[in-house]
Amino acid sequence: MPLFFRKRKPSEEARKRLEYQMCLAKEAGADDILDISNCELSEIPSGAFATCKVLQKKVLIVHTNHLTSLLPKSCSLLSLATIKVLDLHDNQLTALPDDIGQLTALQVLNVERNQLTSLPRSIGNLIQLQTLNLKDNKLKELPDTLGELRSLRTLDISDNKVQRLPQMLAHVRTLETLSLDASSMVYPPQEVCSAGTEAIQQFLCKALGLEYYPPSQYLLPVLEQDGTKTSQDSPDGPSDRFCREEVEWQNRFSDYEKRKEQKMLEKLEFERRLELGQREHAQLLQQSNSQKDEILQTVKEEQSRLEQGLSERQCYLDAERQRLQEQLKQTEQSISSRIQKLLQENQRQKKNSEILKSLENERIRMEQLVSITQEETENLRRREVASAMQQMLTEVYQSRLIQIACEAHGQNLVQQTCSSMAEMGERFQQILSRQQMDKKKVISQILQEVLFSLLGPLSGVTSVAERHAEGRVRGAPGEEGPDASADLEAGNDLGAALGPELLAPAAAQREDTARGGASGDPDGVRSQKREQAGKLLADSVSAALEPETPVLEAAGGGPGAPAGGPAGGTVSGALPAYLRPPPHLTGHAEPDGPPGPGQGGRL
Structure with a gap:
């Protein structure tokens, strides 16, 4: 509703x-x-x-x-x-x-x-x-x-x-x-x-x-x-009841007549009122007609005025309608262009959505491939790890076998080395004993030769050295004779054999002799100088021969020392250069090249 x-x-x-x-x-x-x-x-x-x-x-x-x-x-x-x-x-x-x-x-x-x-x-x-x-x-x-x-x-x-x-x-x-x-x-x-x-x-x-x-x-x-109630209420019988009913009906009829007269009066009053009402209605109709004419006149005037305003309004509405139509056309054109743009945008979005769907499918496919590739890679990696571990275990096992073999070989080498060291020690002891014997022989021979040739060759050595020095100063060493060169070589060999310790007294004696000759000293002074030089030479030789055993131990030639020590493993390596035996006595080859510092020439 x-x-x-x-x-x-x-x-x-x-x-x-x-x-x-x-x-x-x-x-x-x-x-x-x-x-x-x-x-x-x-x-x-x-x-x-x-x-x-x-x-x-x-x-x-x-x-x-x-x-x-x-x-x-x-x-x-x-x-x-x-x-x-x-x-x-x-x-x-x-x-x-x-x-x-x-x-x-x-x-x-x-x-x-x-x-x-x-x-x-x-x-x-x-x-x-x-x-x-x-x-x-x-x-x-x-x-x-x-x-x-x-x-x-x-x-x-x-x-x-x-x-x-x-x-x-x-x-x-x-x-x-x-x-x-x-x-x-x-x-x-x-x-x-x-x-x-x-x-x-x-x-x-x-x-x-x-x-x-x-x-x-x-x-x-x-x-x-x-x-029964009605019969009980009427004890006098039916006649009395009939009379009573007749009286009651008469009363009712009289009441009805009264009501009828009253109704007639009311009807007359109503008709009178109705007539008055009709008169009033007629007057009202007349008034309404006059008012109607007036209203019609005013309505006509209002209608004419409204028609004029309506015409003006119509003109205004026509102009407004044309303007609205123009606006509507422009709006429709703009809307159509926007719709076209929206359609294009929609098509582009559809294309984008299709591209996105294809990309998504491609991504899913790639993910599947990547997952498959990852699984394969994982399997390959496991296989490689397994193979590498197997190879590593094999290498470890081989290296273990090699280590065991190396240890066994090392033990064999140690045993061989120990046995060879023992043999070398025995040989070295033999060589030491032989060298000591040779050393004693060489020392005694050197002492004899030094003592026999101390006085004669010493002067010859000094003269040769002086002549050689003068020849070097003059710058013509080639003009000397064969005797001078021979004397020079003999002096060099003797100087190298005696060493600077023994040449120092001889040089001092030579200087004194030269001074004495220059100053005109007698022969007694020269003989005294020679005796002093011989004593000094004997003292230096005895001093060189005293520390025999410490020199051998310091040179690494003690018992149990390996061959080829720091001094070459021979006695001559620990002696001074002027006391070393010649190579043909020791059985060692002479080293090539010039002698090093502290080493003399061949004796």
């Missing part, structure tokens, strides 16, 4: 019909019926409620309208307290008022073909209701208060969505006709509902533990009880 809707205005014919029915209901002597059906009403007018309340109408007929609610605003159901028949069929009612139980005099309620979804619980207060027609609505259930309708005789709930009947309906003993859709019923079962009203009532009474009485048998004791 919309929140805002426009009320449907009734047509002219419906409005006239409503006025006629309202006037007819207000006439004197009119019946107790107010019929405002087929008037296209969306709500009951408040005047109808006032008419029912003032004239105490018994029947209100409002069917075939457009009612959505029974009560308009500022109206009460108490205005319909005297209504016995309320006909509301063929409307659009969605609900009945919650206080509908205030219509205690209501006997017939017809709400057929409406939009009711539920019934108010106060409907049980309608104790005089005899006919309830709920056909063709949208009811899903019935209230339990229907069991309080003790006078209900006819109930029609067909063409609804009701599937269960309230058990309290068994208390309605006067129910004679119950119309429903047996095929859609759940309680009572379909077979019970198909059997009729009596079977339904018997089923409901059995469910509540009540004894079932047919409506006719239930109403008969009540009527008999009313008759």
Whole structure:
């Protein structure tokens, strides 16, 4: 249902019909019926409620309208307290008022073909209701208060969505006709509902533990009880009762006449008021006509003014429309260009997406290949590591075997070296002993030769040296004779054999002799000098021969020392150059090249 809707205005014919029915209901002597059906009403007018309340109408007929609610605003159901028949069929009612139980005099309620979804619980207060027609609505259930309708005789709930009947309906003993859709019923079962009203009532009474009485048998004791009460109230007999009834009827007739006269008076008063109203209506019509002419004139002027303004407005709107059309064209062009750009962008994005998809597939494929390659690489690496470890173990094993062989070979070499060292030591001892013997022989021979040739060759050596020095100074060593060169070689050999220790006294003696010859010393002085030189020579030789054993030990020639020590492993290596034996006596070859420092010539 919309929140805002426009009320449907009734047509002219419906409005006239409503006025006629309202006037007819207000006439004197009119019946107790107010019929405002087929008037296209969306709500009951408040005047109808006032008419029912003032004239105490018994029947209100409002069917075939457009009612959505029974009560308009500022109206009460108490205005319909005297209504016995309320006909509301063929409307659009969605609900009945919650206080509908205030219509205690209501006997017939017809709400057929409406939009009711539920019934108010106060409907049980309608104790005089005899006919309830709920056909063709949208009811899903019935209230339990229907069991309080003790006078209900006819109930029609067909063409609804009701599937269960309230058990309290068994208390309605006067129910004679119950119309429903047996095929859609759940309680009572379909077979019970198909059997009729009596079977339904018997089923409901059995469910509540009540004894079932047919409506006719239930109403008969009540009527008999009313008759006995009436006979008890009239002890004088039927004649008195007839007289009493006749008087009562006469009283009622007189009351009716009075009411009729009253109604006639009311009718006359109403006609007078109606005539006054018609006059007033005529005056109002005249005034309205004059006002209508004025209004028409003003309307014409306003219309002309509006037409002029409308034409101006139309021109302005045409110009505005043209401007808007131009703007719209420009907008459409810009939009079309943007759409074209968007389409191009979309195509580019699609291409990019395709490229991205292909790249993603390529990446996935590469990842798979990389994973496979990594696995293969890992397997290869493991195989290589295994092979390398195997090779390393093989090499370690081989190196271990080689080490063992080297150790064995080293031990053999050590044993051989030790044995060779021992042999060399023995040989060295033999060589030392032989050298000592040779040394003693050489020393004795040298001493003899030195002693025999000390006086003669010494002077010859000095003279040769002097002549050689003079020849070098003159720069003509080649002019000397063969004797001079021979003397020079002999002096060099002797000087190398004697050494600087022994030549020093001879040089001193020669200097003294030269000085003595130059100064004219006698021969006794020369002989004295020679004796002194011989003593010095003997002392130096004896001093050189004393430290024999320490010299041998310092030279590395002791027992157990290996051959080829720092001094060559011979005795001559530890002696001074002038005391070394000649090579042909020791069995060693003479070294090539000039003698080193501290070594003399061959003796």
